[in-house]
Amino acid sequence: VTPDAFASPRAAWKGGAVEALGVPAAVLGAGYIGFGALAFDADFSLALALFSTMTIWALPGQIALIELRELGTAAPALVLAVMLTSARFLPMTVTLLPLLRHPAYRTWHYYLAGHFVAMTGWAVAVRRCPMLPLEQRLPYFLGFAIALWLACLAGTAAGYFASSSLPNWSPSASSSSTPSISSSSSAARCATARACWRCCAARLPDRSCSCHAAMGPAGGRHHRRHGGLRGRSRLEEEP
Amino acid sequence: VSAGLELWLLVAICGLATFAWRGAGVFVSGGINPNSPCSPGSAASPMPRSPR
Numbered sequence: 001v002t003p004d005a006f007a008s009p010r011a012a013w014k015g016g017a018v019e020a021l022g023v024p025a026a027v028l029g030a031g032y033i034g035f036g037a038l039a040f041d042a043d044f045s046l047a048l049a050l051f052s053t054m055t056i057w058a059l060p061g062q063i064a065l066i067e068l069r070e071l072g073t074a075a076p077a078l079v080l081a082v083m084l085t086s087a088r089f090l091p092m093t094v095t096l097l098p099l100l101r102h103p104a105y106r107t108w109h110y111y112l113a114g115h116f117v118a119m120t121g122w123a124v125a126v127r128r129c130p131m132l133p134l135e136q137r138l139p140y141f142l143g144f145a146i147a148l149w150l151a152c153l154a155g156t157a158a159g160y161f162a163s164s165s166l167p168n169w170s171p172s173a174s175s176s177s178t179p180s181i182s183s184s185s186s187a188a189r190c191a192t193a194r195a196c197w198r199c200c201a202a203r204l205p206d207r208s209c210s211c212h213a214a215m216g217p218a219g220g221r222h223h224r225r226h227g228g229l230r231g232r233s234r235l236e237e238e239p
Numbered sequence: 240v241s242a243g244l245e246l247w248l249l250v251a252i253c254g255l256a257t258f259a260w261r262g263a264g265v266f267v268s269g270g271i272n273p274n275s276p277c278s279p280g281s282a283a284s285p286m287p288r289s290p291r
Binding site (some may be wrong): 044048051052054055056057058061065069075078079080082083086087088089090091092093094095096097098099101107110111113114115117 | 252253267
């Protein structure tokens with residue numbers, strides 16, 4: 001049972017964090033486990049994966065960032081795509097922030113709260129905050145959202161480590177079940193980044209895919225990524 | 240600029256691009272008074288009160 005008011009703003013902060021550390025944190029954290037695994041396969045360092053969760057904290061934008069970088073998209077187009085996936089934050093923030101304002105808080109507190117606006121925290125805050133005294137709303141929201149943010153960072157790290165420690169399984173060991181495509185045809189198929197992606201997805205035997213030669217560094221990234229998804233050592237993939 | 244640094248820079252710029260929406264929302268919301276007489280449900284509001 002959640003109270004209609006806490007004893008103090010500090011209690012509201014703690015209460016928000018406690019409410020977040022249940023189903024909301026588990027659901028969001030599970031989503032970020034997937035992101036951590038994706039970041040590992042895209043050759044992001046753990047620090048960089050965590051940095052993206054810290055700064056962007058919007059899963060669609062983070063996935064777009066990794067996928068578009070893998071496809072070799074130009075940086076301005078990539079930034080624009082990530083930005084457009086986050087457009088929802090404008091109406092969400094405009095509707096939430098008036099509920100949180102109180103003369104006791106300074107402007108930068110609201111900009112800090114703005115960074116932590118995400119779908120789960122917004123939905124809970126819009127429902128709960130009107131029931132709370134004005135001075136407790138911002139601490140409650142920050143407690144709830146920061147707990148979720150930390151859960152997402154933990155999920156990112158967990159996914160990254162889980163992906164790096166998956167058992168080694170190579171399709172070459174079961175090549176009888178994989179399509180038989182000659183090296184010459186795979187070279188033709190790997191003329192573009194997307195073809196390289198399909199080539200690797202077709203589970204060609206090791207090194208028969210000529211992405212490296214055909215695509216250079218971009219093809220290497222695709223090949224390495226799909227090699228990573230199949231559990232091979234990334235060192236084995238380098239030409 | 241090394242490739243690693245370039246990637247960090249790209250992620251930082253994407254973070255700023257995402258915060259642009261959140262920051263703009265905070266800025267715009269500063270002009271909204273939830274206790275305004277024109278807010279929904281108030282006596283002066285042209286919008287009908289919700290039935291209780």
